[in-house]
Amino acid sequence: MPRSALFVLVVLAVSGAVVSGVEAQEISERARRVHQRAIVVDTHIDVPASHSREAGYDVGQRHSQGHVDLPRMREGGLDAAFFSIFIPTTVTGPEAVKRSLELIDWTKRQVAMNSTAAVLATSAEDIRRAHKQGKLAILMGMEGGHMIDDSLSALRIYADLGVRYLTLTHSRKTNWAGSSGDSEDTGLTDFGREVVEELNRQGVMVDLSHVSDQTFYDAIATSKSPVILSHSSLRALCDHPRDITDEMLLAVKRNNGVVQITFVDSFISQELRTAEQAIAPERDAKIAELQKLYPEDEAKRREEGRRIRREYQAKLPKASWELIITHINHAVKVAGVDHVGLGSDFDGATMPEGMEDVTRLPKITDALLKKGYSEKDVEKILGGNLLRVLAEVERVGKEMRGAGRGK
Numbered sequence: 001m002p003r004s005a006l007f008v009l010v011v012l013a014v015s016g017a018v019v020s021g022v023e024a025q026e027i028s029e030r031a032r033r034v035h036q037r038a039i040v041v042d043t044h045i046d047v048p049a050s051h052s053r054e055a056g057y058d059v060g061q062r063h064s065q066g067h068v069d070l071p072r073m074r075e076g077g078l079d080a081a082f083f084s085i086f087i088p089t090t091v092t093g094p095e096a097v098k099r100s101l102e103l104i105d106w107t108k109r110q111v112a113m114n115s116t117a118a119v120l121a122t123s124a125e126d127i128r129r130a131h132k133q134g135k136l137a138i139l140m141g142m143e144g145g146h147m148i149d150d151s152l153s154a155l156r157i158y159a160d161l162g163v164r165y166l167t168l169t170h171s172r173k174t175n176w177a178g179s180s181g182d183s184e185d186t187g188l189t190d191f192g193r194e195v196v197e198e199l200n201r202q203g204v205m206v207d208l209s210h211v212s213d214q215t216f217y218d219a220i221a222t223s224k225s226p227v228i229l230s231h232s233s234l235r236a237l238c239d240h241p242r243d244i245t246d247e248m249l250l251a252v253k254r255n256n257g258v259v260q261i262t263f264v265d266s267f268i269s270q271e272l273r274t275a276e277q278a279i280a281p282e283r284d285a286k287i288a289e290l291q292k293l294y295p296e297d298e299a300k301r302r303e304e305g306r307r308i309r310r311e312y313q314a315k316l317p318k319a320s321w322e323l324i325i326t327h328i329n330h331a332v333k334v335a336g337v338d339h340v341g342l343g344s345d346f347d348g349a350t351m352p353e354g355m356e357d358v359t360r361l362p363k364i365t366d367a368l369l370k371k372g373y374s375e376k377d378v379e380k381i382l383g384g385n386l387l388r389v390l391a392e393v394e395r396v397g398k399e400m401r402g403a404g405r406g407k
Helices: 003-015 020-025 029-037 047-051 070-076 093-113 124-133 152-161 190-202 213-222 246-255 270-293 298-313 322-335 362-370 375-405
Strands: 041-045 080-085 118-120 136-143 163-167 205-207 258-261 340-342
Touching: 029 362, 029 375, 041 136, 041 258, 041 340, 041 375, 047 080, 047 093, 070 136, 080 093, 080 124, 080 163, 093 118, 093 136, 093 152, 118 124, 124 136, 124 375, 136 205, 152 163, 152 190, 190 205, 190 213, 190 375, 205 375, 213 246, 246 258, 246 322, 258 322, 258 375, 270 298, 322 340, 322 362, 340 375, 362 375
Parallel strands: 041 080, 080 136, 118 136, 136 163, 163 205, 258 340
Antiparallel strands: none
């Protein structure tokens, strides 16, 4: 039997009972129904960066490693996933563009190989159509403005290829935007504002995860479309520069955007964050030494870097998945239920205990219902809010492009 046909049989076997893999977790029957009915969207999953260099990798096969593949997406009821196009910030210039294009190509080929189960989506309507057809929607988001190489033309090419959000920076500032990873809180330059305006014009979401506080406010002031934070949590609960303040939450509300709460353990647990800060200098020094030990072997540096991180991670306290719910609750309290969603960072970071992979997502639905959220509001958090923002960004883009043709 062809692998694709076998996959379809597996899908049919589990589609009538979403979340079969977490039955032991006592998910209520009501939560199962809501989770299956909802269009569940996760705006940040690092499958391409984590697996594109693995020979023969197929996202359509179930894997024992990592957090996400198509069979586990189906089992966990995740209907739409933004696969992250990510190149480290140490790679810049034409090489960053080249490698970004390779990741886009890899993602498209993975979807094409599994066309009976998944489709490449580029719009809110594509996601809704895929859901009706019983297929999984794979979208692409680009994590880091360094990959446009200071070129609006490159940005437009990425948009044409299907990229549907751009994270303005990653862990280091660009020539035109500040990063939360830098000590200096720099904002957007004039060119940075042009980038935001061009994203609006192309109907591509402006993603403010990873940016500095000043760049966040500059981008909000510049954007004509709602913005997103594809994978960020809350500084009021965990004092991490990657998280956002309550004032930022309110700014997102005024912008009609959405904050996609991330699951990253050190972004949601203050206890873990404090312990991690204590070991970080020693750990990071060992990782930095890898450049000298393996100057020509990036794969070896990545392998050893992961080993070192695992070694130090084992020494840290564990965070519970329930902290995800705590962050969602706080975001709803501050900004309202219309401005909160999910952006896990699966396959790109360490997950809290109890959220070991995508099959655990229904626990969030169950917990929110038990907290007293209405079914309608749970569906908004699971994906409805992101779909609203994506559709509005598309509408503004069409309007801006239409106005440009009239000049």
